[in-house]
Amino acid sequence: MKLSGEDIEIAEFIIGNIDESGLLSCSIEELAETLKATPERVERILMKIQRFDPPGVAARDLKESLMLQLRERGIDNNLAYRIVDEQLETLDRKSHLQIAKTLGVTVERVQEAMDIIKTLSPHPAYGRFARAAAAVIPDLIIEKIGEEYVISHNDRNVPQLRVNAGYKELLKRGNTTPKETKQYVREKLEQARWLLNAINQRRNTMIRVMQAVVHHQIEWFERGVEHLRPLTMEKIADIVEMNVATISRVSSDKYVQTPHGVFEIKYFFNSGVNTEHGEQLAKRTVKQEIEKLIAAEDMGKPLSDQEIFKLLKQQEISIARRTVTKYREELRILPARFRRRTAT
Template sequence: QRFLAEELLGNIGEDGYVQATLDEIVQGANQALDAYVAEHEFDEGEGTDAVERYTMAEVEELLRIVQQLDPAGIGARDLRECLLLQLREEEQQEAMTYKLVDEAFDDLISHRWGELAKRYGLQPKEIQDAADGLAHLDPKPGLRFAAADDAYVTPDLVVEKIDGEYRVFLNDGGTPRLRLSRVYRDLAADKKKFVGENKEFVTEKLNNATWLIQAIEQRRQTMLKVMNFIVDRQREFFDKGVEYLRPLTLREVAEVIEMHESTVSRVTSQKYAQTPRGVLPLKFFFSSSLETTTGEDASARAVKALIQKLVSDETLARPLTDSEIVAALKARGIRIARRTVAKYRDQLGILSARMRRRV
C-alpha cells in the first residue's frame, strides 16, 4: 500500500485536513502504481493488468488508521469530522455535545438554540452549555506542527513624549553611515599626478557615490518630515487611543511637506514606528474618512474601534444589531450606512447579532 499511503499523506494539508476526495486519492495512487509498473521489467503475463488495483475500501481503512494518530482530528475531511474525532478521543460519544455535532451540525454552527432545544427536549441554556463543550477543541490540529512564523520588526522611527511634547527620532543608530573615501577624494583632487581616463573614472564614481549618499540622507529627512506631520495630525490618537484617530491620506501629507504623493508612499511602505501606542506600520495612520454631524471627518479605523467597543460592551442576551450600531454611532455624530457597519463588522471578525446572542 505504499503508493496509496503516499497519496493520502501527501494530500493532508498543513492544518491536518485531507484536501482531496478519497476517490481522487485512489485514482492518484493507481496512476503512480501504473507509472511504477511501466518503468520496471516484469515477466510475461505480469503487466499492469496483472497488478492489483487500489480500492475505495483500502483507502477508507488507511484513513481510519491515520485518524488514530496524534493529535486527534488529524485526517479529518471537514470541521464536523475533526470535532467528532476529538470528542471520540475523549470518549464523549454519549454526551449532548457529541450528539449536536454528529446529528445537527448545521443548526449548531448557526446557533439555532431554540430549534435544537425543541428537537432534544431541553432548555436553550442547556443546548448552549453543550455547545460550549467544543470551546477547548482544536479546529486545525495540524497547525501545532506547522513552522512558527514569528515576525520581528525593527522600527525605523521612534516617537517619544518628552516634557509633554512628542518628539520623532530616526532609529538608525545601528546602521553604518556612508562616507566618501579620503584616498579617492585626494586622488581626484590631485591635478598633477592623476590625469586622463583614470581621473575621469574616479571622478565619475565619486559623483555617483555623492549622489547616493545625498539620496539616502534626503530619504531619512523625508521620513522625519512625514512622521512629524503624522504626530502633529494624530496628537489625540497618541494621547487617547485609536478611537481618536483622524482620517489622513498620502496626498494630504505630500501637499504639506511639498513632495510628490508617490514619494510619500515609498517612504511609508514597509516602515514602522515605535510609539507610546506600540510598534505600528506607518500605513496604519492613513485611513479613509466618514462624515460627521459636526462637519468634521472621522477615520474609518476609528469607527471600527468604536464598533468593537460597542460590541464588547453589549449584553450577550441582547446583542446589538447592525441598525442599532448605526444608531449608536449616529448619537456620537457619525453618519454611516448599515451596509458599511456590516462590512466593518465582518472585517473585524465580529459575528452577526443572532450569532452572538446568548440565552
C-alpha cells in the first residue's frame, strides 16, 4: 500500500483508533474533524486499511465487518451477503421462515446462508493483539492541594539523566586527546544534548496537555467518573498550540493517577451526544448508562434496543435507536434474544 506522507499520518491515526476487537472506535466525521482532512480522503484511506488481515478489521460496525469478511471470501453476491446487508438488525427477532418470506427464497437456502454467517467473527481481531495483564505505573500524578489540582511526573525515585562530565574534559584546550577522538566525542555530546532536550520537551508537553484536560474535565475531577464531558484531541491541540498527532502520541499508553484512580490519558478524550436540554454527555457516559440499564433488567424479559432507547429518552439522552445498537455491540453485550437464553 503506497501512501503519501500526509496519508500515512492519517492511516496511522486510523489504526490507532482500532479497538482490541478490530473495529474502528470512532466515525469518519470525527477522524476528519480531528485530522483536519476531508471525510472522503479519510474514507479512501480507511478502505485501504480494511484490506489488511484479519478480514473484517477496521470496520465501522458489525455489519460492515461481516460484509468485509464475506467479500474477502469472494462470496459478496450470494444470499449470506444479502442477509447481512438487509436483515442483520432483525436476525434476533425473525425466524428463518420469516426471513425466507421477506427475501423470497426457500427456508433451506436461508439455513445454508446462516451456516456461512455463523462462521464469521463479530470481533475480527479479538485475542490477536491482547497482552498479558501487567501492573500499570502512572506517568503523571494529579493531587488536589488546597483548591487547585497539581500535576507532576511520577519519577521522584528515578535518577535524572545527565551527560558524564568526564567526556567534557576530553574537549578542553590543552588536552592531549587526539583530534579524531575529540570530534567523535563532540558529535556524541550533541546527540546526547538533543536527546535530553527531546525528553524534557516531551515531559513538558505531557504536563501542558494534562493541565488543559483537567481544566475542561473539572466536573469529572470534582464530582466523579459519571461527569466525564465530551472532549476532542483537536480542542486540546488548539489550546496548547500543538499538532493533533503530538497529542495522540503523549496520550497513548500513558497513564495518570487521579483522585478517582489510575486512567489512561486517552480516556479523557471522547465524542459526545446531546441531551434534550442542549447539554452534551460523553459517549463513554452514555455507554455506562446502557450498561446500568441492562444490568438491572429482568433476565426473563431482557430489554430490547428499542426499549433501551426509550429509557434513555426518559433520561433526556437523545440518541438514535441504531446508536444504542452500536454502543451495545461495542460493549460486547448480546442482543436481548440471546441474553434471555443466557439467563435460562
